[in-house]
Amino acid sequence: MLKKIHILLADDNKSDFNLMLFALEELDLPVEIQYAKDGEEVLEILHHILPQPDNPTYPDLILLDLELPKVHGLDVLKIIRATPFICELPVVIFSSTFNEAAIHQCYELGANSFVQKPIDFFEFAGILEGIIRFWISTE
Numbered sequence: 001m002l003k004k005i006h007i008l009l010a011d012d013n014k015s016d017f018n019l020m021l022f023a024l025e026e027l028d029l030p031v032e033i034q035y036a037k038d039g040e041e042v043l044e045i046l047h048h049i050l051p052q053p054d055n056p057t058y059p060d061l062i063l064l065d066l067e068l069p070k071v072h073g074l075d076v077l078k079i080i081r082a083t084p085f086i087c088e089l090p091v092v093i094f095s096s097t098f099n100e101a102a103i104h105q106c107y108e109l110g111a112n113s114f115v116q117k118p119i120d121f122f123e124f125a126g127i128l129e130g131i132i133r134f135w136i137s138t139e
Contacts, residue, residue, distance in 0.1 A: 003030065004030045004031075004032055005029065005030060005031045005032070005060050005061070005132060005136050006031075006032050006034065006058065006059050006060050006061075007031055007032070007033050007034070007059060007060065007061050007062070007063060007132075008033075008034045008036065008042065008045060008046075008059035008061070008062045008063070009033050009034070009035050009036070009063045010036045010038075010039065010041075010042040010062065010063065010064045010065055010068060010073070010076065011035075011036075011037075011063070011065040011068075011094075012037055012038055012065065012067070012068055012069055013065070014037070016065075016117065017033075017035050019121065019124060020033065020063075020124075020128060021033065022121075023121070023124055023125035023128050023129075024128070026125055027125060027128070027129050029129070029132060031132065034059065037069075038068050038069040038070040038071065039068040039069070039070050039071025039072060039073060039075060039076045040070040040071050041070075042062075042064070042068070042071070042076050043071060043076060043079060046080065046083070046086055049086075059089060060090075060135075060136045061089070061090050061091075061092065061131075061132070061135050061136055062080070062089055062090065062091045062092070063092055063094040063131070064076060064077060064091055064092070064093050064094065064095075064111075065093075065094060065095050065096075066093060066095040066097050066102060066106075067095065067096075067097060073093065073095070074102075074105060074106070074109060077091060077093075077106065077109045077110065077111060078109055080110075081109060081110040090112045090135045090136075091110070091111050091112055092111070092112055092113045092114075092115060092131055092135065093106045093111045093113070093114045093115065094115050094117060094131070095114070095115075095116065095117060096116065096117045097116075098116050112135070113131070113135075115127060115131060
């Protein structure tokens with residue numbers, strides 16, 4: 001039996017969230033997505049699970065967009081890396097932004113990876129599958 005994978009997706013674009021759900025459905029991976037529409041919501045979600053790493057909603061992976069309203073993705077990343085219990089969670093920046101300086105800053109702040117969102121659905125699904133299989137064991 002495959003282990004259920006919990007992903008926290010932080011993205012202000014609801015279309016990207018729906019695209020991800022469709023891609024995951026096509027890939028047939030045992031994934032449960034928790035969605036945050038802005039940086040403030042990401043921090044609220046993480047705050048509620050902080051003292052309980054055995055919480056069933058504790059994410060195995062965070063997919064973080066950079067251009068988030070309320071609290072920018074880079075600030076969310078800084079807070080995650082500075083907070084006990086969650087500082088070691090894998091954080092993959094999954095963003096439409098492709099700016100060398102921003103990418104460099106992501107890695108300086110402790111992002112595990114930076115992946116530019118592709119426009120093509122099949123490429124999107126393939127990259128998403130690669131991210132999940134790389135960062136999380138499904139067995």
